[in-house]
Amino acid sequence: MSTQQSLYTRVTQNRWTGLAVGIIITVILLVLPLVSDPFTNQTISRILVFAVAVLGLNIVMGYAGQVSLGQVFFVGIGAYAAAITIESDWAAALGPDLLLLVLAVALALAIVLPGVAGVIIGMAALRLRGLALALVTIALPIIGVPLLKRFEITGGSEGMSARFIPRTDTFPYQDQIQYFAILAISAVMFALAYFLVRGKYGRAFAIVKENEAIAASMGISPYGYKVLAFTVAAIYGGVAGFLYVVAIQFVSPDVMGFGHSIELVIATIVGGAGSIVGSLLGGAFYVLIPQLTNAVGATGYTPIVQGIIILLVLFLLPGGLASLPRVIRRLVRRRRRQGDSDGEGDGASASAPPNHPEREAIQ
Amino acid sequence: MNQLATFIQLIIDGLAQGSLYAALALAIVLVNQATGLVNFAQGGMAVLGAYIGLTASNLVTPVVGLFAGITIGIIVAVAASFGIGALIERFVMRRFMGAEVDTQVVVTIGLFTFIGGFIGIVWGFNYIPYPFYISGNESFTVLGVSISVWSITTFVTIMALMIVLQLLFRGTKLGLGLRAVSDNSDSAALSGIRVGRMLMIGWGLAAALGTVAGVLLAAKAQLYPDNFDGILVYALAAVIIGGLDSPIGAVLAAWVIAIVESLVGVYVPFIGHDLKVIVPFVFLFAVLIIKPQGLFGRRQVVRV
Numbered sequence: 001m002s003t004q005q006s007l008y009t010r011v012t013q014n015r016w017t018g019l020a021v022g023i024i025i026t027v028i029l030l031v032l033p034l035v036s037d038p039f040t041n042q043t044i045s046r047i048l049v050f051a052v053a054v055l056g057l058n059i060v061m062g063y064a065g066q067v068s069l070g071q072v073f074f075v076g077i078g079a080y081a082a083a084i085t086i087e088s089d090w091a092a093a094l095g096p097d098l099l100l101l102v103l104a105v106a107l108a109l110a111i112v113l114p115g116v117a118g119v120i121i122g123m124a125a126l127r128l129r130g131l132a133l134a135l136v137t138i139a140l141p142i143i144g145v146p147l148l149k150r151f152e153i154t155g156g157s158e159g160m161s162a163r164f165i166p167r168t169d170t171f172p173y174q175d176q177i178q179y180f181a182i183l184a185i186s187a188v189m190f191a192l193a194y195f196l197v198r199g200k201y202g203r204a205f206a207i208v209k210e211n212e213a214i215a216a217s218m219g220i221s222p223y224g225y226k227v228l229a230f231t232v233a234a235i236y237g238g239v240a241g242f243l244y245v246v247a248i249q250f251v252s253p254d255v256m257g258f259g260h261s262i263e264l265v266i267a268t269i270v271g272g273a274g275s276i277v278g279s280l281l282g283g284a285f286y287v288l289i290p291q292l293t294n295a296v297g298a299t300g301y302t303p304i305v306q307g308i309i310i311l312l313v314l315f316l317l318p319g320g321l322a323s324l325p326r327v328i329r330r331l332v333r334r335r336r337r338q339g340d341s342d343g344e345g346d347g348a349s350a351s352a353p354p355n356h357p358e359r360e361a362i363q
Numbered sequence: 364m365n366q367l368a369t370f371i372q373l374i375i376d377g378l379a380q381g382s383l384y385a386a387l388a389l390a391i392v393l394v395n396q397a398t399g400l401v402n403f404a405q406g407g408m409a410v411l412g413a414y415i416g417l418t419a420s421n422l423v424t425p426v427v428g429l430f431a432g433i434t435i436g437i438i439v440a441v442a443a444s445f446g447i448g449a450l451i452e453r454f455v456m457r458r459f460m461g462a463e464v465d466t467q468v469v470v471t472i473g474l475f476t477f478i479g480g481f482i483g484i485v486w487g488f489n490y491i492p493y494p495f496y497i498s499g500n501e502s503f504t505v506l507g508v509s510i511s512v513w514s515i516t517t518f519v520t521i522m523a524l525m526i527v528l529q530l531l532f533r534g535t536k537l538g539l540g541l542r543a544v545s546d547n548s549d550s551a552a553l554s555g556i557r558v559g560r561m562l563m564i565g566w567g568l569a570a571a572l573g574t575v576a577g578v579l580l581a582a583k584a585q586l587y588p589d590n591f592d593g594i595l596v597y598a599l600a601a602v603i604i605g606g607l608d609s610p611i612g613a614v615l616a617a618w619v620i621a622i623v624e625s626l627v628g629v630y631v632p633f634i635g636h637d638l639k640v641i642v643p644f645v646f647l648f649a650v651l652i653i654k655p656q657g658l659f660g661r662r663q664v665v666r667v
Contacts, residue, residue: 067468069403124651128603131401134468135599136647138403142596143641150638258592262472269469300488304480310473314466315458 029183038175042247043287045179048186049243051283054268055193055276056236060133061265062274063197064229065209066126070137071264073144074234076256077117078110078241080154083162083251085109099164107185110242111235118234122227129212133230141258148253159252162245182243189239194276196232205229259303266310272320281321285309368507373625379514381621382521386576387591387598388605388613389525390569395607396545397565398456400464403471405573406591406598407478408444408451412574413493413581413590414486416440420494433494440578441571448570449563456566457559482588495582517579524575525614528568541565593640597621600643604650620646 033041057071085091085106094102125136149157165174196202204225207215212222245251254260267286272278289309293302313320317327387405394402402408420436427435451474459467501512532538543551544561552558580590601620605612620643628639 061465065463065465067465069472124648127651131464131468132603132651134403135401135603136651138599139596139644139647142593143644146637146640262476265469265472266476273465300483301480303476304484307473307475307477307480310469311455311477314470314473318466 033176033179041175041179043291045175045182045247047280047283047287048182049240049247049283050264050267050286051280052186052189052243053237053240053264054271054282054286055190055279056233056240057264057268058271058273058275058279058282059193059197059205059236060226060229060233061268062272062278063202063209064205064226066226066230067131067134067265068137068230068233069134069261069265070121070140071233071237072256072261073137073140074114074118074237075241075244076141076144076148076251076253077114078238079244079251079255080148080241081109081113081238082106082242082245083160084153086162086164086245087160103164106245107239107242110238114234114238114241115231118231119227122230122234126223126226126230133226138261141256141261144256145253145258148256154253157253159250159254161250163249165249178246182246185239185243189236190276190279193236193279197276201225201228263306266306270310270313270320272322275320275322278320278322285321365507368509369629370626371508372510373629374622375508375510375514375518377622377625378618379511379517379621380625381618382518383576383580383594384597384601384621385614385617386521386524387573387594388601388617389528389610390573390576391598391602392607392610392613393565393569393572395602397541397562398460400456400467400471401599401602401607402566402569403468403595404451404474404478405569406595407475407482408447408570409573409577410586410588410590411447411478411482412440412444412570413577413586414482415443416574416578417486417491417493417581417586424494429494430496433496436494437578440574444570444574445567449567451570452563452566453559457562479588486586486588488588490585490587493578493581493586495578497582513579513583517583520575520579524572528572537564597643600647604643604647 029044033044053071053075056074057068060066060068086102091102091105121136121140122133125133128135148154154160165177197205204215204220207218207220208222208225215222215225241255244255263286267282268279269282270285271280271282289306290299290302293299293305317323319326387409390405390409391401394400394405416436416439419439420432423435424432426432455470455474456467459470497512497516502509503512504510532542540551540556540561541564543554543556544558544565548558551561576594577591580594584590597620598617601617602613604620605614605616623646624639624642627634627642628636634642
């Protein structure tokens with residue numbers, strides 16, 4: 001009886017704390033940009049941009065269990081699709097009155113092109129089991145960068161700027177407009193991901209990740225769902241690319257750099273594989289670590305800081321930063337159980353609730 | 364005649380460059396056979412070994428002279444990377460032995476980033492010439508074909524190493540143990556083989572092999588932290604094309620990739636030098652679609 005009650009209170013407490021945290025984050029995201037300086041707004045915008053890219057990577061890595069090392073390739077496709085559309089002749093012909101139409105076309109292309117590329121690459125790479133996706137996708141940035149540098153339409157090595165808001169003093173609030181556009185689109189992407197991973201497809205991903213043979217015996221095609229997860233990830237990458245152009249208004253082949261690709265994987269795991277909130281934390285990690293090392297004048301230390309953090313997280317916190325509250329809660333409960341040896345101890349010994357499957361990777 | 368000479372020269376250069384890919388690909392196959400995982404830090408470990416060798420060589424050269432200094436540098440590089448490989452297996456990878464494959468991959472990616480950052484901090488991000496017996500652009504002419512000494516050295520060295528490895532695996536007790544562990548580590552353990560030690564040796568051998576390639580590359584193109592990032596990708600392409608469980612397949616694929624790349628770079632003007640990187644990957648996709656287990660790989664039978 002007492003065990004059920006403690007479980008019950010724990011769940012309600014969770015829900016309320018979750019709701020409270022959600023409201024606080026929403027309020028901060030809505031109000032902060034109105035009062036803070038453009039640099040802060042730019043930073044939050046970029047965190048949201050890369051959170052969307054990390055969220056996509058999380059769908060294929062965290063939920064479907066396939067390592068992709070080429071997410072940045074799709075970010076690049078999305079960014080260039082958007083930039084080329086915005087700078088195209090017909091966009092100029094339409095003029096500033098139809099800016100929203102141009103942006104809608106740019107977004108549509110930033111969804112469709114990476115999606116098509118994702119299906120084709122996924123269908124080829126995922127024919128091999130195991131690590132095939134990692135082995136193939138690691139090549140994507142290596143191919144992508146020279147391709148971008150080669151062709152004229154991409155502006156070659158210099159890249160291209162994609163201005164759709166005039167950068168003048170007569171036009172204030174530019175950073176806020178960019179920010180709220182990015183916030184709105186990334187909020188939609190996060191909501192879609194939430195429903196995707198909690199619905200039928202999310203369950204199928206989980207089964208495929210757990211055991212492909214069981215999935216196949218249940219009539220779930222592991223191949224089909226892995227290709228689907230990879231394609232969804234590619235689309236998220238493309239949208240992140242579009243948002244990148246909204247935030248930065250400039251692209252260069254550097255967006256597809258090999259290092260960035262690796263950093264996105266690290267950000268996904270550090271934030272928390274298989275966690276929606278973790279993707280947001282991963283985006284923050286991706287943007288803030290280089291900013292932090294820059295601020296203390298140690299730019300060269302960025303890779304080693306990232307390397308140390310990912311190794312520490314893998315050793316100590318396999319669920320990523322998103323699992324930190326859960327781990328702390330468990331530690332507190334264990335402490336309390338040691339404190340009084342009877343009564344509530346029973347409830348705590350049931351340990352992790354079944355809807356939070358722990359990844360007991362290290363033992 | 365002149366055209367033929369160019370062609371032969373391109374083939375020889377391709378074979379030398381392909382031998383570098385092959386060494387790294389072999390290291391990846393070696394680790395994969397023993398542990399079933401792909402070590403994405405293999406290139407970084409090779410470069411780290413080369414840097415350690417560079418420091419050792421620079422330290423002793425004033426005392427023992429250039430030739431002995433270079434030799435000591437190479438020995439130190441190989442020995443140090445053997446040790447580093449073994450230590451990484453023992454203190455990092457072993458903690459993740461039972462973990463999911465994606466976790467293990469991310470661990471090696473973390474190592475890759477860490478090693479790259481470590482090199483940058485200790486040795487800086489500049490190109491450093493690597494002291495070697497020959498310079499990278501020395502060459503001699505046979506029947507109108509200009510052949511670089513580096514190409515011949517690289518090819519011969521990697522060939523010799525492969526023969527030594529083959530002898531080790533087929534003809535010694537240690538090799539038998541390594542093969543037993545990669546075949547079935549549970550039954551190897553039951554027959555009294557110390558699996559942990561074998562895994563450490565396997566990782567050490569792979570790291571040492573990679574470092575030989577690292578030194579040879581540095582001798583030609585100088586040393587910098589990202590030396591092997593591109594080559595790692597070629598090696599992985601070779602591993603997929605050749606089959607993850609086939610050392611010979613990986614080596615052959617590495618040569619084919621490098622030769623095709625070298626020829627395309629010169630004979631197909633549209634692709635040229637800057638885009639030739641896409642050639643192996645077009646090839647790779649073709650292989651994945653036609654024969655997903657690799658050209659020489661064993662077909663995995665999946666029963667449901």
